[in-house]
Amino acid sequence: MGERRWPISLWYLLAGLFVVVLLYSYGLYEAPQEISYSQFKALLNAGKVTDLVLTPDEVQGRLTDLEVDNILSSEQVSHFKRWGQRELRFRAVRVEDPKLVEVLEAKGIPFAGRTASTWLMNIVSWVLSVALFIGIWLFVLRRLSGSAGGPGGLMAVGRSRAKVYVESETKVTFADVAGIDEAKEELREIVEFLKTPERFRRLGGKIPKGVLLVGAPGTGKTLLARAVAGEAKVPFFSISGSEFVELFVGVGAARVRDLFEQAKQKAPCIVFIDELDALGKSRAINPLGTHDEREQTLNQLLVEMDGFDPNVGVIIMAATNRPEILDPALLRAGRFDRHVVLDRPDVRGREAILRVHTRSVKLGPDVDLQVVAQRTPGFVGADLANVVNEAALLAARRNREYVTMQDFDDAVDRIIAGLERKTRVMSPREKRIVAYHEAGHAVVASLLPNVDPVRKISIIPRGIGALGYTQQLPTEDRYLMTRSELENRLAVLLGGRVAEEMVFGDVSTGAQDDLQKATDIALAMVSRYGMSEALGLRTFESDRRPLFLESPMASRRDYSEAKAAAIDSEVERILKSAHQRVRELLQAHRRELEAVADWLLEKEVLDGDQLRALLQQYGVQREQREPREQRTAAGS
Numbered sequence: 001m002g003e004r005r006w007p008i009s010l011w012y013l014l015a016g017l018f019v020v021v022l023l024y025s026y027g028l029y030e031a032p033q034e035i036s037y038s039q040f041k042a043l044l045n046a047g048k049v050t051d052l053v054l055t056p057d058e059v060q061g062r063l064t065d066l067e068v069d070n071i072l073s074s075e076q077v078s079h080f081k082r083w084g085q086r087e088l089r090f091r092a093v094r095v096e097d098p099k100l101v102e103v104l105e106a107k108g109i110p111f112a113g114r115t116a117s118t119w120l121m122n123i124v125s126w127v128l129s130v131a132l133f134i135g136i137w138l139f140v141l142r143r144l145s146g147s148a149g150g151p152g153g154l155m156a157v158g159r160s161r162a163k164v165y166v167e168s169e170t171k172v173t174f175a176d177v178a179g180i181d182e183a184k185e186e187l188r189e190i191v192e193f194l195k196t197p198e199r200f201r202r203l204g205g206k207i208p209k210g211v212l213l214v215g216a217p218g219t220g221k222t223l224l225a226r227a228v229a230g231e232a233k234v235p236f237f238s239i240s241g242s243e244f245v246e247l248f249v250g251v252g253a254a255r256v257r258d259l260f261e262q263a264k265q266k267a268p269c270i271v272f273i274d275e276l277d278a279l280g281k282s283r284a285i286n287p288l289g290t291h292d293e294r295e296q297t298l299n300q301l302l303v304e305m306d307g308f309d310p311n312v313g314v315i316i317m318a319a320t321n322r323p324e325i326l327d328p329a330l331l332r333a334g335r336f337d338r339h340v341v342l343d344r345p346d347v348r349g350r351e352a353i354l355r356v357h358t359r360s361v362k363l364g365p366d367v368d369l370q371v372v373a374q375r376t377p378g379f380v381g382a383d384l385a386n387v388v389n390e391a392a393l394l395a396a397r398r399n400r401e402y403v404t405m406q407d408f409d410d411a412v413d414r415i416i417a418g419l420e421r422k423t424r425v426m427s428p429r430e431k432r433i434v435a436y437h438e439a440g441h442a443v444v445a446s447l448l449p450n451v452d453p454v455r456k457i458s459i460i461p462r463g464i465g466a467l468g469y470t471q472q473l474p475t476e477d478r479y480l481m482t483r484s485e486l487e488n489r490l491a492v493l494l495g496g497r498v499a500e501e502m503v504f505g506d507v508s509t510g511a512q513d514d515l516q517k518a519t520d521i522a523l524a525m526v527s528r529y530g531m532s533e534a535l536g537l538r539t540f541e542s543d544r545r546p547l548f549l550e551s552p553m554a555s556r557r558d559y560s561e562a563k564a565a566a567i568d569s570e571v572e573r574i575l576k577s578a579h580q581r582v583r584e585l586l587q588a589h590r591r592e593l594e595a596v597a598d599w600l601l602e603k604e605v606l607d608g609d610q611l612r613a614l615l616q617q618y619g620v621q622r623e624q625r626e627p628r629e630q631r632t633a634a635g636s
């Protein structure tokens with residue numbers, strides 16, 4: 001295509017012209033010797049000047065000869081001698097001198113005028129404006145063609161900008177990804193499929209079309225997607241959702257079509273859409289500013305995903321850190337229905353990531369990566385890569401042969417300072433509080449009967465909302481719960497708060513969510529389930545709001561002020577007695593509480609079996625064990 005070549009040669013032309021102009025102006029302006037105005041006047045009076053050219057700011061002319069004793073410095077004289085063949089040209093900057101012309105006329109010296117802007121200036125400004133114009137034109141052209149280096153031009157408007165990586169370029173394998181073993185495990189199946197699609201096809205296995213990687217920024221989503229391609233040794237087409245957003249209407253959709261066209265030809269392969277949220281934001285979230293382009297692109301993506309058979313061997317992967325804002329249409333069956341979650345790494349995961357990134361770094365004998373990992377709770381893979389890089393830079397700046405622990409310590413401090421501004425890192429004190437809080441939940445849950453067993457406790461911060469969590473099993477739907485079960489559930493919820501009170505003599509805001517849930521349970525016991533002796537069997541619903549019929553006025557409560565006060569005090573009583581009960585329980589098992597908290601501080605996560613083993617060392621048993629079957633029977 002012609003267009004592409006001629007703008008490039010045009011640039012050469014412009015550059016050449018520029019050089020010529022520069023040389024010319026250099027040659028023109030360097031040649032005349034600069035002299036002062038007083039020198040000029042002295043030379044004029046001595047009758048040594050001729051051929052004057054006057055501009056508003058300077059005087060140019062020639063000396064008739066160099067017999068000008070003492071007016072010029074020896075330096076100036078030697079300059080004139082050097083440029084002798086140039087007829088002794090000089091110039092002087094003008095000062096206010098209205099009589100000059102009179103003097104010149106009186107002496108009969110020829111002179112001419114010239115305007116301030118010389119022909120040279122004209123050319124320069126002309127060239128500059130043409131260059132500017134051409135620059136803008138090229139910019140627009142490039143935006144249209146959308147390809148920085150490849151073949152393109154106006155004809156290739158819809159050509160995909162997605163880069164094709166082949167294995168020899170990515171060179172990323174699962175060995176480069178650490179600390180997110182569960183996600184890796186889940187993707188192994190995809191790798192197997194891409195390696196030998198025929199085998200899967202023969203067996204009629206169903207392979208997901210779309211895999212959505214979900215995780216906080218820097219947890220390694222992009223890295224993992226590339227590693228899948230690397231492991232399977234298949235081409236990797238990647239494109240970023242945010243790239244589509246800035247395009248002209250219609251171009252994005254054309255790109256998507258083109259991308260899939262190319263991918264089908266290269267199958268088996270992976271199409272990776274990074275930052276899917278930029279493209280697939282729920283249409284409901286932004287009802288006013290309808291972004292036509294984004295919507296068209298999104299629709300095209302959906303069409304393409306629906307329209308091809310996964311058996312051709314194209315796997316579509318996408319990454320997002322905000323799955324909750326994605327358009328539900330994207331998550332429907334047959335689209336991105338397989339979700340792989342990338343958690344923030346725990347202490348062992350962080351150590352593994354540090355090992356990956358220090359493979360090519362010279363470490364001193366005192367470096368203990370386990371200690372570095374312990375110092376970096378909440379760090380994601382990208383942060384840890386940053387730590388290693390920073391430590392290496394510090395060591396280099398300190399002229400060391402290898403990276404020492406001191407460098408790592410300083411690097412961690414530096415990066416924590418950066419992250420703290422983004423409120424992503426807990427201080428050691430906060431970490432202790434969270435550890436005891438979660439230990440409180442876990443110990444209470446282990447002691448009481450008829451409580452769902454603890455599955456996992458973690459104090460790895462996940463975003464701003466939850467600093468830690470205690471997860472209980474099962475989450476099966478329960479249709480019936482007895483009063484004692486509800487009371488036990490209350491106790492577990494209060495366990496975190498009570499542990500804080502006991503250990504720190506102070507409480508934090510971390511229990512807010514627990515208290516909210518506890519209050520809800522207590523209120524339900526009183527007002528809905530008739531579980532309070534004081535208020536009897538009557539139900540008191542203030543929020544029974546029929547779905548369609550009535551105005552908000554209709555949902556007024558159906559009981560008196562006095563009853564409302566009684567409900568309040570009854571809820572309070574239930575919470576108080578639960579609190580008292582938990583306090584006694586935890587005081588009696590303080591050693592266990594400490595043991596669990598210590599473990600959490602060290603390892604950050606604790607699974608159910610580890611918890612039970614730990615508690616068994618202290619001879620802890622549930623208060624009265626009831627067979628599980630009995631409860632299940634009650635629930636069915």
Ligand code: ADP
Pocket residue numbers: 176177178179180215216217218219220221222223224319353356380381382383385
């Ligand atoms: P995301 O796409 O989730 O924001 P990236 O994949 O871009 O994160 O990660 C950025 C960099 O951080 C990677 O190139 C890698 O060097 C490092 N990194 C992130 N997660 C990991 C991990 N699990 N193992 C090793 N390195 C990681």
Ligand code: MG
Pocket residue numbers: 221222223274319
């Ligand atoms: Mg990424």
Ligand code: ZN
Pocket residue numbers: 437441496497510511514
């Ligand atoms: Zn809690």
